Amino acid sequence: MSTSTGIGTEELEHVAAWEREEEFLRSVPGLLCGRPAVRRIAALAEDVWEIEVEDGRKLVAKQQIFGFLVSGGPLDLLEVEEKVLGILHQDGCPVPRVLGCDRAAQIIYLGHVGDRALDDVVQEGAGEVPSSYVRQAIIGLQAIDRNFSQHQAELRPLVSEAVSESALQAAWHTARQQAREGLAALHRHLDGETPSRCCDQALEEMGTWLATRSPVLGSSDYNARNLVVDVGRGKLSFIEFAKIGWDWTERRLVQYTTSMGSGREDGGMRSLLDEEGATFYEEHSGRRDGARALDYHQIFFLLNGAAKLGSALEAPAASGARLLSLWKNPQRRLRQFASHLSRGLSADALATEFRAGLGPVIP
Incomplete structure (x- = not known):
């Protein structure tokens, strides 16, 4: 001793x-x-x-x-x-x-800018979360985008190679592969079928189109826990800017406004974005294809989540154990992923074709 x-x-x-x-x-x-x-x-x-x-x-x-x-x-x-x-x-x-x-x-x-993370407000709130939260997130993120662009020369040296523009393309290639795996996982666990060819083709075209869009410098840590709510004033603020890098505004917005409820016994996934919010984003940003980009990014986000959960269910004793401890009720979560996939954010023909091809996987 x-x-x-x-x-x-x-x-x-x-x-x-x-x-x-x-x-x-x-x-x-x-x-x-x-x-x-x-x-x-x-x-x-x-x-x-x-x-x-x-x-x-x-x-x-x-x-x-x-x-x-x-x-x-x-x-x-x-x-x-x-x-x-x-x-x-x-x-x-x-x-x-x-x-x-x-x-x-x-x-x-x-x-001090608030007591609660948006993720907690959504999970614990009775009834609907104020629609103003989505609009504030859109307006706030647009303002942050503009300022990063205006100060790009002095902020660019603060970007690590891991979140550079070239690294983003490599990461996006992986995300596209994961999306295909997520689509297959949903079918395996929910209806026993294999993904249709039209879904695979639509996914490939959507991923290619998104890859051609110009990314924006900003936070590299974007999720609903990094939007803080001052409930009394009904005001949202963005936090966590110790690491910055390149990504797409629409990808950030999708993830900022999606509550995952990780670690909660009754936690579930809920997106605050809807078609009205996507239209507001398009109008406020001045990007004619903004709603389309949001729609596509939401599809890829949901499928990447489904891929992670499917992998965890199939290897629960290995790397999946940690995820399953955070995402309770995995079968219910898989159904939530599928349900959210059915909700379009735009009238885009390719996204509509993709959803039509999902068939019985949609509840």
Whole structure:
């Protein structure tokens, strides 16, 4: 038995948490006008805390766990997020304001923009989620797109090779392959048939068309947990800009507005986008083929999800175990994927042909 230390792992974690709390008590007052003392600290996630001060104001502290690995380098996570949020917030985009950074602890302090992730609001909400949320997401993402484009020269050096324009095309090639696997998985698990030739052909044509569209610089971490809702004010804000890269606006929008409910016993998938929202996007963006692009990207997103779930069901003891622990009720989720595939976002002929070929897989 080693006598080098008498401190166990749990005790070390407790000490780390205590030191972090002490750091917040010491640092937060200096970030706010009037130097108010900290009244409450609540963990929102493993590396995110909501901090309330004595006058009722709130802020958020987020630690970049992997930031220590790249600290001081050209892709320093704190510096990237501080710079990007500074540009976006100054130009009026719906993002939190940076209040300060503690580089030694890899913590960034942000203005409070809401208590709930959109994913949670959708999963827990009784009845319909306000349609204004979709419109806010569309308008906000368009504003973020414009600002990234305007500041592209200074932001381009902050993009890692893994999310470069060439890497996007390689990743999209993989996504297209996964979509075909997802289509086959839906048929295997829901109706025992094989995908029709017309579906395969339509999928190939849609994927080729999407690949020709110009991507936009922006966040590389886009999902419904990274849209935060101030429920009292009914306002949405975008978070997570420590890593930026190239992707398509429509792909980001589809994933920002799709709630997955991962980890919930009663969780399920629900997309907030509908044909009305897609039309609004097309009109607001000025892109005549915007609804078509959204429709196609939603098809590929759903099929990629079906591929992952189908693979997990067929190899539950291996890599699939983790996914199955997050996506409860897998058969119900497969039916949800199929159901969402039946809901068009446009009147596009190719997408309509694809859906018609799905046949009995559609509930």
